[in-house]
Amino acid sequence: MRCGMGGGEADIVCMGEPLFEFAWRRDGTIKPGIGGDVSNCAVAAARSGAKAGMITRLGEDSLGERIRSLYHDEGIATTHVIRDAAAPTGIYFIEYGPDGHSFSYRRAGSAACRLASSDLAPGMFAGVSFLHLSGISQAISESCRDASFTAMEMARSAGAKVSFDTNLRRSLWTPAAAWETLSASLPQIDFLFPSMEDAQALLGLSDPDAICDEFLRHGVKTVLLTLGEEGAIVAGGDMRIRIPAYSAQLVDATAAGDTFDGAFLAEFLRCGDPEAATRFACAAASLAVEKTGAVDSIPYLREIRTRMAA
8 A cells, every 4th residue: 555645745756765774882772763775865855955755665564664654754755655565674784883884684575675667656756856766776676676767767757857876785786787777877867976985886987087077978967976075076067066075073974975965956956056055965964974873863954054154
């Protein structure tokens, strides 16, 4: 069955995999939470002031209900969130140690992995400004991969722009396999969000300008290359601008990239200026790294504006 509307029609629709999170903290306690890259992006967009929505499947279990409740609380539209009685909601674990954090996943056979082109309804992108996906959206199953291409075609036909985060996960596929699928997607993508690490693995390049040039050559309209503590580059057409990072006290980088994506899309919808939206996204990401967890670390609009003003 499909869930009811969470918070009105969406300007930014994110498609992919929500996960329930268990964070094993340094004090020995386990803290529950919610994550998943595009799900985090939807939360970041909503907290940055945009109307966001999700396309996914959740299990008809208590963890799926907690995720659905989060979307309701955040004002994220759930018209196209399908509850699946035949598969569970996926989970992941974060363990913190002296060298940072590590992840382990239990997603095989999950409800989100069963998302398919047949779940995409005619007219579902009417009035939508952005469809956002990621490499994980394509990597978790063949049906999700096919659905991503169908969704991009439907969204563009409806007048929406497509944004995409490379989010390469070697536990799901090799860089070569990821590039094969991504390269077929690039002509459909208006805003591409690669990290420097992902770009090096996918393209075999280490120069930021060369990376931007290569993605643009493959048909991407605008590249947002994130450089960690060195900030980001926004490149497209005659524009190429390096935006410095905001000073931050690094605690946990979980969801920082997803926060950057959602904040950028929300601000771009407000101002239409990719440079200003990148600065806003850098400020949001700087706040995200100062807290642990995924959703817990994603800042609100007032916090982002305060950091930018300071």
